[in-house]
Amino acid sequence: xxxxxxxxxxxxxxxxxxxxxxxxxxxxxxxxxxxxxxxxxxxxxxxxxxxxxxxxxxxxxxxxxxxxxxxxxxxxxxxxxxxxxxxxxxxxxxxxxxxxxxxxxxxxxxxxxxxxxxxxxxxxxxxxxxxxxxxxxxxxxxxxxxx
Numbered sequence: 001x002x003x004x005x006x007x008x009x010x011x012x013x014x015x016x017x018x019x020x021x022x023x024x025x026x027x028x029x030x031x032x033x034x035x036x037x038x039x040x041x042x043x044x045x046x047x048x049x050x051x052x053x054x055x056x057x058x059x060x061x062x063x064x065x066x067x068x069x070x071x072x073x074x075x076x077x078x079x080x081x082x083x084x085x086x087x088x089x090x091x092x093x094x095x096x097x098x099x100x101x102x103x104x105x106x107x108x109x110x111x112x113x114x115x116x117x118x119x120x121x122x123x124x125x126x127x128x129x130x131x132x133x134x135x136x137x138x139x140x141x142x143x144x145x146x147x
Contacts, residue, residue: 006056008141011109015049015071018106021099022078031090041081047074048106061117068114075107113140 006012022045025031026038048071055067082100085091091099116136 003136003141006053009052009056009113010140010142011068011071011106011113012049012052012056013142014102014106014109015045015052015075018075018078018099018102019045019049021102022082025085025091025095025099028090030088031085034084034088034090037081037084037090041078044074044077044081047071048078048110052110065114065117068110068117072107072110072114075103075110079103079107109140116140 003009019042022041026042031038051067051071051074055064055071058064058067079100082091082096082103086093086096
C-alpha cells in the first residue's frame with residue numbers, strides 16, 4: 001500500500017488517539033490543579049505523534065527509525081506518568097485503563113513499524129523528495145482513518 005503522508009500510518013493514528021485521550025483527562029477539574037503533571041504528560045503524548053511525523057519526513061531509514069525509537073520512548077513515558085493520575089484521584093479507573101491501553105497500542109504499532117523497517121533495509125532507501133510515496137504492507141497504513 002502506498003503511504004503518501006504520515007497521517008496514513010496506523011502508528012501515527014494511534015498516537016493521535018493517545019494525545020486526545022491524555023488531553024481529555026487532563027482537562028478535568030481534578031487534573032488541572034496539578035499543572036506540572038498535566039504539562040509533562042501532554043508534552044510526552046504530543047511527542048509520540050510529532051516524532052513519528054518528523055521521522056517520516058526524514059530522508060533515510062536510519063533517521064526515521066531513530067525518531068520512531070524516540071516516539072516509542074515517549075509512549076512509555078506517558079504510560080509511566082499516567083499511573084500518577086489514579087493514585088491522586090485525577091482520573092476514573094475506566095478512563096485510566098482506556099488511556100493506558102491506547103498508550104500500549106501506540107507503542108506496539110511503533111515497535112512493529114521499527115521491526116519492519118529494520119528487516120527491510122533494501123526496500124526502504126533514501127527518498128528523492130519528502131513527498132515521494134512509500135510502499136508498505138496494509139498492516140502499517142490506513143488511509144480511511146488518517147486526518
